[in-house]
Amino acid sequence: MDTPVSPLAPETIVTPAPVAGVRLATRACGVRYKDRTDVLLALFDPGTTVAGVLTRSKTRSAPVEWCAAGLTQGTARALVVNSGNANAFTGMRGVSSVENIARAAAAVADCAPEAVFVSATGTIGEFLPDARITEPLPEMAAVAREDAWMEAARAIMTTDTFPKTATVRSRIGDVPVTLSGMAKGSGMIAPDMATMLAYVATDAALPAAVLQALLTPAADASFNSITVDGDTSTSDTLLLFATGKAGNPPVTDARDPALRRFKRDLNALLLSLAHQVVKDGEGASRFVAIHVTGAASKRAARRIGLAIGNSPLVKTAIAGADANWGRIVMAVGKAGEKADRDRMAIRIGGIPVCEGGLAVPDYDEAPVAAHMQGREIDIAVDVGIGRGSATVWTCDLTHGYIDINADYRS
Amino acid sequence: MDTPVSPLAPETIVTPAPVAGVRLATRACGVRYKDRTDVLLALFDPGTTVAGVLTRSKTRSAPVEWCAAGLTQGTARALVVNSGNANAFTGMRGVSSVENIARAAAAVADCAPEAVFVSATGTIGEFLPDARITEPLPEMAAVAREDAWMEAARAIMTTDTFPKTATVRSRIGDVPVTLSGMAKGSGMIAPDMATMLAYVATDAALPAAVLQALLTPAADASFNSITVDGDTSTSDTLLLFATGKAGNPPVTDARDPALRRFKRDLNALLLSLAHQVVKDGEGASRFVAIHVTGAASKRAARRIGLAIGNSPLVKTAIAGADANWGRIVMAVGKAGEKADRDRMAIRIGGIPVCEGGLAVPDYDEAPVAAHMQGREIDIAVDVGIGRGSATVWTCDLTHGYIDINADYRS
Structure with a gap:
């Protein structure tokens, strides 16, 4: 199978400098x-x-x-x-x-x-x-x-x-x-x-x-x-x-x-x-940075970030350019780490979409929608518990992933 | 979006009997x-x-x-x-x-x-x-x-x-x-x-x-x-x-x-x-039973089964009718439970494909391939540690899942 180069590949690939020895x-x-x-x-x-x-x-x-x-x-x-x-x-x-x-x-x-x-x-x-x-x-x-x-x-x-x-x-x-x-x-x-x-x-x-x-x-x-x-x-x-x-x-x-x-x-x-x-994630069309703050510890923040980054529902929503923060809440919930549902805040592309555990009333959807159409997606989640923070990176889940992996050995 | 009825739906849907009260x-x-x-x-x-x-x-x-x-x-x-x-x-x-x-x-x-x-x-x-x-x-x-x-x-x-x-x-x-x-x-x-x-x-x-x-x-x-x-x-x-x-x-x-x-x-x-x-799993085309034996405990067996059942690589392989037991081994490894790599055994559709941590030499691929083409897939994994066992059920991961979830709110 001939897979085209990832759309997220760097424009130029750096040639590493020689290392003596x-x-x-x-x-x-x-x-x-x-x-x-x-x-x-x-x-x-x-x-x-x-x-x-x-x-x-x-x-x-x-x-x-x-x-x-x-x-x-x-x-x-x-x-x-x-x-x-x-x-x-x-x-x-x-x-x-x-x-x-x-x-x-x-x-x-x-x-x-x-x-x-x-x-x-x-x-x-x-x-x-x-x-x-x-x-x-x-x-x-x-x-x-x-x-x-x-x-x-x-x-x-x-x-x-x-x-x-x-x-x-x-x-x-x-x-x-x-x-x-x-x-x-x-x-x-x-x-x-x-x-x-x-x-x-x-x-x-x-x-x-x-x-x-x-x-x-x-x-x-x-x-x-x-x-x-x-x-x-x-x-x-x-x-x-x-x-x-x-x-x-x-x-x-x-x-x-x-x-x-x-x-x-x-x-x-x-x-x-x-x-x-x-x-170069298999089938990736968007690169996603997930910043978690307000967690009980750095470790808890990373686990929450990975729960979001591993959620097929979050990843397919991103593939569909859908700012579906409800799925982010779901993923926070399943991480097994402390989170205060009613103090949670989520920003997408820097724009607050949820605060105090609620949708931000009448937030401007246009810039969020524009951000979701881009190649690099930025999600920030504060879980309202403590001072632990971490950043996790992932990509979206697309038809390309299925194409590559349902056919790997053939 | 109009989703067709799952190909795995029961042929007749039972009408539950009334319950007094x-x-x-x-x-x-x-x-x-x-x-x-x-x-x-x-x-x-x-x-x-x-x-x-x-x-x-x-x-x-x-x-x-x-x-x-x-x-x-x-x-x-x-x-x-x-x-x-x-x-x-x-x-x-x-x-x-x-x-x-x-x-x-x-x-x-x-x-x-x-x-x-x-x-x-x-x-x-x-x-x-x-x-x-x-x-x-x-x-x-x-x-x-x-x-x-x-x-x-x-x-x-x-x-x-x-x-x-x-x-x-x-x-x-x-x-x-x-x-x-x-x-x-x-x-x-x-x-x-x-x-x-x-x-x-x-x-x-x-x-x-x-x-x-x-x-x-x-x-x-x-x-x-x-x-x-x-x-x-x-x-x-x-x-x-x-x-x-x-x-x-x-x-x-x-x-x-x-x-x-x-x-x-x-x-x-x-x-x-x-x-x-x-x-009725979103996009499911095959129903998969995963039987885990030889684990340290019942709980360990269930965690191993779920690691296999949640693995996107295993699920896409099944979607592609690929008896890719290497991905099953990978999923066992990531479950975090004890497993003896060199005593592991895997059967697909009842046919041993691995024993003692190795591919079964010259096993007959035809019946395994035929089984993988079916609607119901049976995977049995013995991890060679103890007597814990559990069964977990899942479905495959197909393009249909992406279709449904990259487009849910639109």
Whole structure:
């Protein structure tokens, strides 16, 4: 099936800046797809640290379990990702495939297999033809380049209609550092993890523990705050690699003031990638930001936002350009978090449509209707309980979603 | 919008048997709809007891809160239901509307307002024109009949494409009793409550406490085990009335062996109504039963079943007649309950497609494909942990759902 590029795709796709100490190679290995690249090899210079956030699915795939083990030792020398086959629900044979890939990449990178990270995305429940991945690895390593980020972002795509990339020049203290990243994902998108796959690298010098302390909250505010369909993949993986080439002074604590700007830039980069995933949501025609305030806690606000963002009735109303705030109220109610029905307030496109638990009398429907016709929808809900707030992003639910998903394997 | 009758509708719709002590009247009051009945008045003879299960939404409507208060006293003399306007999110004015309706019906039924139960279903956030409901009540009472159940089931419909009814002859000890019921609901269907509205009456003589002890587990196994879209209404209400006219010997404990058959029949009647709601699921083209075994507990099994039943990816696969068990594994994983990936087993239409966490080698796809083409799909999942089991029912997710819900208010 040939799916047109999402109408929400960015006008220009950014080519990520090279990151010193990271070399990338891609190849068409025929894992499942024909006539396109489907394997990515990334090589990291010695001394590279790593942090990660992985799916909490109870049926997570063998590659995810491999990464979880690797993260405990905190260093990385290689990453191998294939698209087309998720190597999930493949039993002991799936585990062997991951080990084969890790061993082959370790030989190429001259490191221990534990320093190799492995991901797979695509169909569930089919054995991975891992020899097709391992055999070309030496040749791929020989041609790996620092400037191959765009090819890398394309190689990891499945139902994505555009590659997802981001890059930012940051600094730690006075030392310039680079952050570059890529992501893939368009369906099965919901916390945790929403991504399905995202890889970010920086030339900053940061211990793995600091890297992890920066990554976890940034993932919560980005990939764990988006939803396309409430479905959670068995393969979701976010990894952050730091090569140390920038030569910034040592940092041993994530609260170090020297990290202030780096933190902000990392958060912005992850948010950009997460938004791109939503904007490529299967069948999406509108991008929706849901701001929840007045909740009992930040966590409660996020749960309420996700209840709204996952509601098929809210999402179909948005597809129909219908400012149906009654369905938003319904979704708040089902979130299971405290809400004061009679103090609730809702704004759509900045215009109050409900206040004090009632429709705003004679509110001007014209600007609201005009807002609902746009590509970017803004919903703000105050639930009248406390001071917790959160923002969640989603897309609408259209015929396109049904087209793509009622026909995926055929 | 004119929606055709669901292809899953029963071939014949059962006319419920009259229940001694219950009289019904309907009327076209123009609450919102034109040219159709939209108000139901039910009158119960003195001595009628009542039990109920209500939505746990945090934004439940004024009528639901009224019913919750009424249930604490356990007796019922009247029920008023309107369709077209849910009287939800209407603040103090919504509360006044309920009180007006209860007072008017109490005058007609010659009872305290607390013995009047009130429901409303339809659009959220609009004020209810309650005078249109209260003024005709005396005339409606004058023409109320014991044999008007089918008209009653029609008057409470909203987006339903067929009326939902059930009736059963039961017995308590040696005394014959009748159970008759009706329900409405086709979207916004998910626990709790799934219904949106269901009313069952019996001529059995049972104290309110016994009635409630019978109703709660029966609701869990029926209305709280179905899902159309995971959305929970602000108005969901299930009420069970017992007039006592059958003259069975007194029962004071729900565990009384004299109730064995009555329990079974009540459960079957509620399950029939709940299944009809799913079969009228918005846009539904297939009815899906999901049997979960091997879970840590009954509750865990139900949560896993609902995670599968609410998964848009599973539901679109079923719409596309695709036996995509990989998506079932994904949904099991996101349920948050224990599951052993490597002991999981899945049968579709009775045919094992996965065992021991792996695709069954060379299983015969033809009968599975034939089963997926049918109207009734049967999925069995064993998650390999314990002995908890549950069954959940849902429907597929089709273009019809988008058609109906992207266009509801226009």
